Each structure stands twice: as structure tokens, then as C-alpha cells.
Amino acid sequence: MKSLTREIWMEVPRRRMIVSLHRQVEELVAESGVREGLVLVNAMHITASVFINDNESGLHADYERWLEKLAPEKPHGQYDHNGAEDNADAHLKRQVMGREVVVAITGGRLHLGPWEHIFYYEFDGLRRKRVLVKIIGE
């Protein structure tokens, strides 16, 4: 069995922000030499998500409005978690969008449908954040 492990760090200059991880994951799959296997991509922070959906800015704006409606940031005082912190909404939004994706590797490449694109979704940024990529297979 082969494996590859890589933490990807990034600056996140806004509180909420969607960042493509797609090319980096593709490159790590190639680097791993794994032909048949699985790749796990997960946020290492509990106020962020990794998800797969469309690379389309209108949809990303729709996610932003929709998540704010399902789990509003303000008023901060509506959440028990918000004493020293103000990010309870981020912990909720992350559950809707998910912590991780698991993607098949077939013939040495990500095995995805034509519109599947891997993203990181930050809900409490303004600092450095990281994502874990773990590849196993043969």
C-alpha cells in the first residue's frame, strides 16, 4: 500500500470565503503514484468545510445567503457558544456543508463527474488555515 499525507496551509483574508483546492489535490494524486485508491480531503478547523460542487460564482453567492438564513451570524448573543468568541454560526454552517470529501482514484487520477470541483469553505477566517489531504492505495 502507498500513502501520501500533506497539510495545505492558506491565508484566508475574509471571515467567509470559498477557495478552490482542486488543482492542488490533482497534483498530490499525481505525486502519490497511487493508481487505485481513495483520497480524503478534510478541513482541520471546526469552523470550515471541504465540499464538492459547481465552480460558479452565482451559486457561491447563493450558498452564502442560504447558509446565513439557516444559521445567522448575528445577533452573536443568540448562541451559548458566543462568550469570548463570536463564531457559533460558523460551527453550524460547517455541519450543513460537511467536514470532508472522499474521492476515488482510478488509473492514477481523481475519478469525478464532469462538474465536480473540490472547494474549501471558510466560515471564520482572517487567519491562516489548513486542510489535510490523505491518499491511500496502490
Place this chain on the structure above:
Amino acid sequence: MKSLTREIWMEVPRRRMIVSLHRQVEELVAESGVREGLVLVNAMHITASVFINDNESGLHADYERWLEKLAPEKPHGQYDHNGAEDNADAHLKRQVMGREVVVAITGGRLHLGPWEHIFYYEFDGLRRKRVLVKIIGE
């Protein structure tokens, strides 16, 4: 390490529809010869989900109403994504229900609780769609 990869195509004659994948995944696990491992089952489309829950039509009707309340299809114009398209709600609903499931294989069989049943949930059908099954193990 053994692996098996299979795309399952299906006709989806309605916009929204729940389809059982359970028996097909069971058969592929048997075909793979894997005794101990994991199976990934994921939608290859970004307006659909694979999920595990009850095989009970009342619950499926409840999901339908609930998802329509959380992320209404209409009016189409409420979403930025809907210009040439009308399926923004499908991209939202799919995030609630999830893209994929990962299931253990133990002793050559799906290792599931008594009521766990694997389904595909289409949110923008009326065309051919597909699901990926990837099995790895030994």
C-alpha cells in the same frame, strides 16, 4: 490490495426522486472479492446525493417536503445561479443530504446496522445520471 470500480448509470424520469442502490452495491462488494475494506458510493452529479437512511415511503415524502422548505425551488429568480439554469435549489438540497457514503466491508459483506439502506437522491433529473462505486481492501 484489491479494488473494484464501477459507474452505475440510471434513467431518472422525474425532477426529484429517491432510488435504491442497495442491492447493486451489495452485488459489487461480492464481485470484488474484498473481505476487509471500504466502499465509497458517491453521486457523480452536483445536484444529487447518496445517503443512508430508512427504506420507508412516508419518510421519503417527509424528506421531500422538508428539503423544499429548507431550500425552495421557486421562485427560480431568487437564486443568482439561475440564469440559463433553474436548478440552484438542487445544489443546495444536495449539501443537506450529502454527496457520498463510505461503508465498511467486513467478512466480504457490507457492514451495516439493521435499517441502514443506501439510496441515490436526485434533485434535478429528467435525464441519465450516474453513481460511482469504488471498493478497496483485501
Place this chain on the structure above:
Amino acid sequence: MKSLTREIWMEVPRRRMIVSLHRQVEELVAESGVREGLVLVNAMHITASVFINDNESGLHADYERWLEKLAPEKPHGQYDHNGAEDNADAHLKRQVMGREVVVAITGGRLHLGPWEHIFYYEFDGLRRKRVLVKIIGE
């Protein structure tokens, strides 16, 4: 390839309840002898979740209120699933929080961010329940 399979049973004395699985999963990873691999942790019941988030009681109270707003338990009669049963809301809440987590194992240990903590979330308890831990790797 090595693997380890374990069902963890627990008494759940309330209808809804969050239970830490973290230490048990850590111990099973050590017991498995796997240095590089993946661990799947999933609910074996369809009215419960396994999720990763903050080990903070205020946040857990926020989840409780938030999920009750998204998918209210009562009135029971609002759901088609509730005839002989009264747990339709539990099947909905579980979809928001997710069925499973997949976590990397690196150097023989869970590879997690500093605040990631593995929990079981019961939405229809008052009886014995179980979780599956499946570890594969090398």
C-alpha cells in the same frame, strides 16, 4: 494491509444526547497497529450521527436548539413517517449532522486539527445503540 473492526455499544439514557467517542477511537487506532491509513466511524442507526466539532457544552446546546428549529420534533403528526413511530425528526436531524466521519491515520495516530473531537449524536435514544469503527491501512 491491516484492518481492525469494532462495534462500540452504549446506553443512551435520553432521547437526544451528544457522547464523546474520541478516546475510544484513539485507543482502537493504537490497537490496530496501523501507521498510515484511514478510520471510518459511523452510526449504525439511522436516527443518529457521528460528527467532528468542538468539545464545548455551549456549542452543544446551540446545536440542540438549532436542529430543533430546522427539523422540529413536534407536532409528531406533521410527518408521514410518524404513525407507529414518533421519530421522523430524528431521521431529518441526522442528515444535517451526517452519518459518518473518515479520519486520516498518520504515524500511528489520528491526524486531526487541534480542536477536532469525534462525537456521537443521538436523536432517538432511551435504548442501547452502537457505532462502527473500521480501520484500514498499513
